[in-house]
Amino acid sequence: MTAGSFATLAFERALPVAPAVLWQVWTAPAARAIWAAPSPVVAVEFLEADSRVGGREVSLCKVAGEPDIRCELGWLDMVAPGEGALDRAAGRSVNYEVVSRAGVSLSGALVTARIAAEGGGSGLQVTVQLANLAEDMTAGYRAGFAAGLDNLAALARRVMVIERVIAAPPAAVWGAWWSAETLPRWWGPEGFSCRTRRIDLRAGGEWVFDMIGPDGTVWPNHHRYAAVIPEARIDYALHWGEDGPKHADAWVRFEEAGGATRVTLGMAFATEGEWQEAKGFGAEALGLQTLGKLAALLG
Structure with missing residues (x-):
């Protein structure tokens, strides 16, 4: 040709x-x-x-x-x-x-x-x-x-997808997610809490925090934010502790759904083995619990 x-x-x-x-x-x-x-x-x-x-x-x-x-x-x-x-x-x-x-x-x-x-x-x-x-x-x-x-x-x-429709408009869901005050209040499964060490919510920003389990176990986390489109999408990387190894590239999408908001959380794990490990300990159910806490915060 x-x-x-x-x-x-x-x-x-x-x-x-x-x-x-x-x-x-x-x-x-x-x-x-x-x-x-x-x-x-x-x-x-x-x-x-x-x-x-x-x-x-x-x-x-x-x-x-x-x-x-x-x-x-x-x-x-x-x-x-x-x-x-x-x-x-x-x-x-x-x-x-x-x-x-x-x-x-x-x-x-x-x-x-x-x-x-x-x-x-x-x-x-x-x-x-x-x-x-x-x-x-x-x-x-x-x-x-x-x-x-x-x-x-x-x-x-090696990709995991978690989705929930939340009975609130995208602006409200975005406001609860992209806020240094409210994000730590609901992030994590039921019974978990967050202890923020540093938070800067913007493209190029980060959130360094500890997840604290019901039994007091501490899991250090570090989110590094990449692209951000208000009320539409956040791309970020998940690290094991501050400046630790990256274990997943993640994104969250917010889509209007008849007056409500469809929230889709995607995670591309670094290896298929890490995906299998996350699947094994119930990461999907725990992620749905996390989005459930967000829904509860919004009433």
Whole structure:
């Protein structure tokens, strides 16, 4: 193929995770930043990321000794599993992508993804309608997309998703979450309390604190905050104690749901072993207890 030509590329993956988990891995910027690089020699830098309809994602693919490749992505349609008129176990997204180098547009594409329950897990189907502009990008697009989806499949096996609908508008839920006064009052499972050592709630900020269990056991924690979109999203990293090893990249999303707020908490653990350990001690149930305390605070 040559510049000015068109191609349709199709990709499929079957994963042993629930559609709601796969949806978060596919759309959440914190997760996309982990699986986006097609190979170890490529570093992907996200300049902007807003995964809502009308939002866009801008990233640079960097390879030593070569000009950066810029990708601009815009979300045109997003229906999460369980929403809209689709099968409640299915979801879809549509986005455009424009790839450029040194200010020259190399390709444009329309990407349609469908996520559906399949055999106890999920199936992901992605169709890329590609227009080659300045040069033929077909082979590179096919290889890069396939490698990225392989990364996504590996990541999905170590992601945990916890969700609750809270009977309060997003502004109220956000206010209770993003407040140095109220956050320590409800954070943690039932019977746990927080002892704050340092708190600075902003993009680039942090929260250093101890979780104290019902029996007095102390677990040091350190949250480092990355991207923050008020009333919509917080991305952060979880560390074992102040400046300790990172054990997860996390995000929380706030979405209006008929006058209430759907709160989705996602965690991508550093290893599948850490995910299994968290699963084993009941992290999902404990996370739901934490969101229950938030709901109780809001009345």
